[in-house]
Structure formats: C-alpha cells, structure tokens
Amino acid sequence: MRGTCRFAPFMLACVLAIADLPFARGEEPAPPLAIRGEVVHTMTGPAITDGVILVENGKIKAVGTAAQVPIPPGTRTLQGAVVTPGLIDAHTVVGLTGWINQPQDQDQLDPTEPIQPELRAIDSYNPRERLIEWLRGFGITTLHTGHAPGALVSGQTMIVKTTGDSVEEAVLRPAAMVAVTLGDDSRPGGDGAEKKSPGTRSKAVAMLRGELVKAREYARRRSAGGDEQPDRDLRREVFADVLAQKLPLLVTVNRATDIDAALRVAAEFDLRIVLDSAGEAYLCLERIKAAGVPVILHPSMRRAGMGETENISFETAATLRDAGIPFALQSGYEGYVPKTRVALFEAAIAAANGLTTEQALASITVDAAKILGIDDRVGALRPGLDGDIAIFDGDPFEYTTHCAGVVIDGRVVSDAPR
C-alpha cells in the first residue's frame, strides 16, 4: 500500500473501511441534515440554483432555494456543486451475485429447472456484498435486484436500499417482479443442454403459456374452496399473483421477434409486464407504446457481440424518449469482468447520445421509481420522500466528476469522493 493512501477512495482495500460506517437502518432516527447544492435536480420541476434540502427523521422535510429554506443553526450541512436524488439502478443482480465470481457468491441463477418463479430474491441477498458498497459510492441508493436472465423463469426480484446489515433492513419491496427470459438466452446451458427444454423460441413461449394456464386453473380451484381444492403449490401461487396483476413479469428480450412474443403473451393473459434489455425496441416502438409497456433498457455500454444483442445502439434511450415510451436505465447482469456495471455511467453514455442531462438523470431516478412502483418513496427530492440524496462535485455524468457524498434515509453513508 506504500504511498497510496491519498487514493483511499479508489483503493479497494481502503474502501472496506467505508463499509463499516454506522449506517444501519432501523436504528434511532437520523439527526437533522441539510444539503446545499449550487444546482439541485429535484426531478419534480426545473433544477434549483443554490438549493437547500432539509432532512429530518430520515425523510425530506423541505426543498427550495437557499433563500426559501433557511438552514437551522447547528444543522450538519453537506455541500456540493450538483445534488440529485439518490440514484436508482432499475435492474441488477448485485447482492445475489458477488464480486468473487465463484460458486459461493453466485446465487442469481439456479440451472436445475427452466421455470422457478417460487425462488425469492430475499433468500439469497447478501447486504454485505462488496459490489453493493461499490455502487453506493457512486450515488446508487436503490437497487432493483434479484434472479438473473438466463432461464425461462429464473425467480423473483426485489427492491432494496444499498444499506442495511440484513435483507430485512435493506428491503423496500421483498417481491417486485418475476424474471422471465425469452429468446436465445432462455435455452439451458451446460452438459446435455441440447436435450433440455426450452430448445427453441416457440417452445419457450409454449412452456410459459402452459404454466400460466395451469396457474389460472389452480387459482380457480383454490378460490372455489372445499375438499376438492388443490394443495398449496408455491410455483402456482406466484403465477396466480402474476395473473392477478399483483406481480409484473420482467421479461428480458432483445430481438424484435421476442419483444413481440412478450407483448403477445401479456395481451393473451392480461398481464402487467416490463420489457427488460429490449435491444431492438427501436424496431417495435408502435407496438410497445400501444401496449402501454415500460422498458428497462439494457446498459448503454452492454457488449454488442454476436447474436441477441448484436444490433443494440447507444441511441435507443433517445429513441424511446422520442416515441414517448417510459424507460429507465440499468446496470444489467455481468458474468465476468467487470462483475457489475454502474447505472450512473450507463446513463452518462445515454446523455452523450441524445438524452438531455435531465432526461438521463430521470432514467436513474424518478422514471425508474415510477416503473418500479416506488415513486412514493424515492426518486425525487420533495417533502415526504425518503432522505436519499447524492452529491457531486460537477456534472454527475462527466467522467472526471466525483460523487462526493451519499445520504440514505437521512444518514450520511459515504462522504469520500469517488
């Protein structure tokens, strides 16, 4: 480590010390806090010049110009050039997948069966995973995380804050969506994969429809009651919630063929769905819009490679904006190096390819919160919302800007520039 401590924020060995900050949620209420920014992006209206946010008991109490919102004497005050709501990563697998990338920290995908909606994200989430701290240091305060793409129905997702010593402390929504993958990536891998289903796109859709049909029958018989009702079945229960529109499907697709298949199944069973990744969404704009389906777009910097994602574009976020389709950005799933992306960086590339700064910010704050159904808690700076705030020493998207401070539920969880 010789001579490296002044780089402490970037030194992973040193970073561990930051993770030890006493940020545990559910303890005593956080003391009052004020944040003052030369520019404050509230995401509820135009940015405020010389703005102040007061936070009390973990919630935002007041937002306005410094003239409108005086800071009570003695209040701890953080300052920065640019202040935004705490950032939301609209889809990741971090916490189920960890940075070591060995079997003991890879719980995002169980390959034994193609359809397992009963797998809960809360049963695998590791709140101490170091990748969570890594993301938090860049201002990410909320994650929609859970089971990964790569199986037809891989399991459930959930929504957490990037704090907490246990999943119970971290969790905002224990069951958010059910993760479905259509297209080439729904095929099983590993030994003997060629004899496992689904082996084709059509088979995958048939299997999904079959499960939904069975779940509808199950729900009908359960609700009929009496001696004839079937035994409880976790798998069918989750699909029954999907059919009842209590849980949306998060359908990971890239090819236009598969986007259309997802819309077709959603229409047939009257499901709530969110399109995930959606690399070729620009070929299906009218149909996506007509279906009223939002998109959690692939990371801007996702590898194009061959096959499913070969036609992705840096400009799809701007195309969705032009089409009036609600969208958010995400860090996605990474299987190797880097083990995660950073939603802030992905939104930056969208900002360099057609989105305005405000629109790109919305894709990782208020718009993400709306798609995830948590805009009553996070995603904007207005009184009553959670005290989740990110502070930057410049344009948040510029490569050379640092995230200078992060606040979650009114507690300062990071104040070392990164």
Added chain:
Amino acid sequence: MPAFTAHRRLHFRVAVSAAAAMFVAGAAAAYGEDRPVAFVGGRVLPIAGAAIDRGTVVVAAGKIIAVGPVDSTAVPADAERIDATGKVLMPGLVDTHSHVGGGWGGDASGPIQPDVRILDSINVRDAGFRKCRAGGLTTLNIMPGSGHLLSGQTIYAKLRQADTIDDILYRDPDGRILGGMKMANGTNSQKEPPFPGTRSKSAALVRQKFLKALDYKRKLAAASDDAAKRPDRDLEMEGLLDVLEGRVIVHHHAHRADDMLTVLRLREEFGFKVVLHHASEAWKIAGELAKANAPCSVIVVDAPGGKIEAMDMSLATGAVLEKEGVPCAFHTDDPVTDSRLFLRTAALAVRAGMSREKALEALTLAGAKMLELDHRIGSLEPGKDADLILLSGDPLALRTQVLQTWVEGRRVFDREDPEDRLFAVGGYGASRDQTAHACCTDNRMAETR
C-alpha cells in the same frame, strides 16, 4: 518548455514543412490521388510537447510534415484544407491489447505455442475494426488469449481500410512483420494436463522451454555456416529466439502482484523484453515496478472483481504508476471494454487522480513505446505517420465525439458518413461481418481473456 527551446523548435518546424512540401510534389505521383491535407485552426494536442491552442497539422504522402501554430505553419497551396476551428486534433489512439478480428492463437494441444501466429486467423472485415476506427484507434496490438502460458505471436495492426491481412500489418524496412509474443500466468493458463496446475509449475514449464531455445541457439551458432551441422528449422524455437534475441517483445498477461514479479524474475533470467498487461495489482508494487523499469499496459473497468485475480483492481492504478514513475499505457482488451469508448478509459483514470497529460499519453505515445513503434506513431510530430483523430472537443469530456479518424493521411472514419455512423453508435446491422465465435461472456472466452 523554456522559451529558447520553443523558439528553436519553431524554426525547425518551418524548415521541415518547406522541405516536406517539395518532397510531396515529387511523391504525389507515387500516391496517385493523394493530396496533402491541412487541418487548420484546431486545438492541437501533439502529446510530445505542449498543446497548441490554434494550430495547424499538415500531412502528405502518409506522413506528418508540419505541426505548429496557425500563424506560423505554412499550408501547401494544393492541400485539402479541413477547418478544425473549435475542434481538437490528437494522435490516433494506440491500443496495446485488443482481441478484435475474431482471431484465435494456440489451441488445446499444449500450453506453449510460439509457432502460432494470430495473423493467420484474423478477419479484416470484422465489424470490430470499424468500431475501432469509430473510437479513434489507429494501431492495435491484436493478441491471442490468455488461456496458455504462451498462446502465440501477436500482430501490430495499422487500421487502414483493408481487404486482406497484409493491408493492416506493420513491417520494418526489411519487410519483417511486426508483432509481439503473448504470454500469461496466474489462473487463466492453469487447467488439465498438459497445461500446468499451479503457478510454480507454470514458471517451470516456461523456463524449461526457454532453456531448450537457448540450446537451439547454441547449436545454430556452433554450426555456423556448416549446413550439415545446423539443426533442422523449428518454428517453435524460431519464435522463442525472436523473443530471446530482443526482436519481439513479450506481452505478458498478469493480474496479481506476485504474478507480475514472477514475470520480472523470468525476464531477469532470460533477458527478454516485456510489457505487463492488465496489471490489476500494479498499485501494490509500484515502487518495485519503477525500480525494475517494467512498463505496464493497464485496463480500466467499471467495477472490481469478476475473477479472483481482479478483485483488487483499482481505478487509481494509472495515478499510482504515474506517481512512482512507472511507464503506463492503457488498453481496451476489447471485448472486455468497448474500443469506441477508449478515451473514457483515460478519463476514468483522471477521475482517480492521474494527470490529464499522462492519461492522454497513456492512450498514445506510451503505448507506441511499448510496441517499439514510437518512431512512427504516438505523437503529432513531423516525420511520423499521419495517424490522427479530429474530436468535437476535449478528449476526456463525456459528450466529445470522434468526428474523423485518419490513418497514414487517409480518412478511415467520418461520423458524417451514415454507414460509419452506424458503427459508431450501433443499431441494426452494426455487427455485420462480426466474426462468429463464442461471445465475450461465454465461459470459454471468459477463461482465456
């Protein structure tokens, strides 16, 4: 730079450009339609030397013939003038470690394959090359993977428009194809026999092979001109002799600090030239690397981890190496990072404390030195190849675009051309001609990167 030096250099530049202009008149016949090109009025970042706020760069016959302030740099009368006002000019970027082109080196038959050349498997029409040009890259070190102790010969590729592999090769004045030798240690090259199972075994296998090559060399020397005594030609031994005799640089994948030190131990024993690649833990041993004068080619990724050896990866590696005086270049390891975003690599290093100057050098001249091509590329100086990029603004700013890429005085990427633009931003067909092999996240590839 003292004023005295600047003054002298200015005179030198004027003299050179006048001489070169005459030379161009004669050369025009040889280059056919090629006219001199003058980029006028842009901010010029020569890398070698201070930035010029309003500068002119003149190129002719594939070479740079003048670099200087607008007011004092003559533009040949017949030159095509490109107005660079408000824009930035800098050398074409040098990527010291790329896998573009779909090439594979050694196969599963053994851990050390110095006879295998990556040039025999590259598809020059691969969409990856077009994306490289869109990112401002003009020279690549195209490497076989890291799943071997020695996976084969690399090539230094010049990103000219190409129909055949010959069109992108660098050659020395004798016609010899230029490239390096790819080696790796640590976990990537460990697997079932005949591959090694431990780090010590890895080093022992490499040492034994180099000893055999030294033996071959002795026999060659002893035979002298006696054809009867000369050992049979052996492609593996010839490949290793290129390394042992300093004609070819070893480009050595090594993540962990101890693996890097092992490479330096072998360098000490056999005396080859080496560049350490990835160098994830270089920040832990920067002092030792400085003392050993061990150049590092560094990758910058968005998060640590993903493999055990990369867990201590840091955005600040470039900053630490700069502070300790260790030569540092960057690479994409494409597809690990996207060649279109190579400038971003330097910007992230600046975020973590590296100076702007050194970060830009690490994209250009530092890499050129690690390929021993700095007499031809890496900076904007008269006499060097006319490889340069025209940017819409500051190279380290998010919204800056590569507008044009030039190789040897020819435009190979123009963002205003719709087809070029497709490869710059992506979209339907942007992977056309992508070579079909396992994708980057496939296990086979993942293990060998």
